[in-house]
Amino acid sequence: MTSTNVVVRGARRARAILRSRLYYGLLWNVLLRSRAKARHRACVAAADHSDAHTYTAFYRSPPQLAALTGPVVDHVTASGRDEVSILILAASNGAEAYTIASELIARRPELAFSITASDLHEATVAQGIAACYTLEEITQGQDVPAEFIERTFDRIGDLYRVKEHIRSHVTFVQADLLDPALNEQFDPADIVLAQNVLFHMPADLARRAFANIIGLLRPGAVLLIEGMDLDQRVELTRAAGLEPMRLQTRQIHRYARRHLAANWWDYYYGCEPYFALARDRSRRYGTIFVDANQSERATASAIATQRSTQEWSTRSGVSSSTW
Numbered sequence: 001m002t003s004t005n006v007v008v009r010g011a012r013r014a015r016a017i018l019r020s021r022l023y024y025g026l027l028w029n030v031l032l033r034s035r036a037k038a039r040h041r042a043c044v045a046a047a048d049h050s051d052a053h054t055y056t057a058f059y060r061s062p063p064q065l066a067a068l069t070g071p072v073v074d075h076v077t078a079s080g081r082d083e084v085s086i087l088i089l090a091a092s093n094g095a096e097a098y099t100i101a102s103e104l105i106a107r108r109p110e111l112a113f114s115i116t117a118s119d120l121h122e123a124t125v126a127q128g129i130a131a132c133y134t135l136e137e138i139t140q141g142q143d144v145p146a147e148f149i150e151r152t153f154d155r156i157g158d159l160y161r162v163k164e165h166i167r168s169h170v171t172f173v174q175a176d177l178l179d180p181a182l183n184e185q186f187d188p189a190d191i192v193l194a195q196n197v198l199f200h201m202p203a204d205l206a207r208r209a210f211a212n213i214i215g216l217l218r219p220g221a222v223l224l225i226e227g228m229d230l231d232q233r234v235e236l237t238r239a240a241g242l243e244p245m246r247l248q249t250r251q252i253h254r255y256a257r258r259h260l261a262a263n264w265w266d267y268y269y270g271c272e273p274y275f276a277l278a279r280d281r282s283r284r285y286g287t288i289f290v291d292a293n294q295s296e297r298a299t300a301s302a303i304a305t306q307r308s309t310q311e312w313s314t315r316s317g318v319s320s321s322t323w
Helices: 003-046 062-077 095-107 122-130 135-139 146-152 203-214 230-239 249-256 281-285 294-314
Strands: 084-089 113-119 153-156 159-162 170-174 189-194 217-224 242-244 288-291
Touching: 062 084, 062 095, 062 189, 062 217, 062 249, 062 288, 084 095, 095 113, 095 146, 095 170, 113 122, 122 170, 146 153, 189 203, 203 217, 203 230, 230 242, 230 281, 249 281
Parallel strands: 084 113, 084 189, 113 170, 189 217
Antiparallel strands: 153 159, 217 288, 242 288
């Protein structure tokens, strides 16, 4: 047997082994994913969702933050707006609002912008207005850059207060995502964020909240909406005429999951790993969407609102203030 034949046979054997491993590996991943998704759906259906959980953090998602301060701002300023309006719903204690404000001042010093941040709970709104945090609240186990802390806060004893020039860009108000009159409380904005809140709601209330949220988008606006059921994200964003902006989708999704347990399917707020072969993966795993068709979005919003109105009015023991 010549050395050439040995090489050829070795190459064929290596290809066969690789093909087999890829095939069975893929089959195994698909089967495990299907089972995990089924268990997670059952968990979500049986879960006692909570409105008391209000997780947030400074510098929570660096890849998403980079997308926001870069291409997202580029998109909304392309129309020539004099000032970019940002609306953050379910903003908790203000960590996200002040993070965005600090980053925009540092990365886009020429940009004129205003941020309105709202939350359901009076205590978190009060903390956002006070803008005072402990070092533990600022870091929360995250890899928060020391440079960010230095340029964002003034130290006052054991507390850290957001610098005045950053606070001046942010306004806090109390608001309920499920309030049917939410669109009367806020003007439509160029960038709307409603993150890590919808997965705390039962599916019907999440639909109601989503209809309210998209009603606050200006034509051509951008929506950031991490932390919602992935099947529902695909369905609702498509119905609303929202298109995913393909901005570090895989990185943002993976970063959002970094603290989840391996058995993510046993938690209603769990989230499946990124699956490169998933149908509509940009929409399923994406967290940044652009309002691509204003008329379709308005129609979808009206339909979603109509679908939930009857259940909203007849539901006993559950009101918008629950959330």
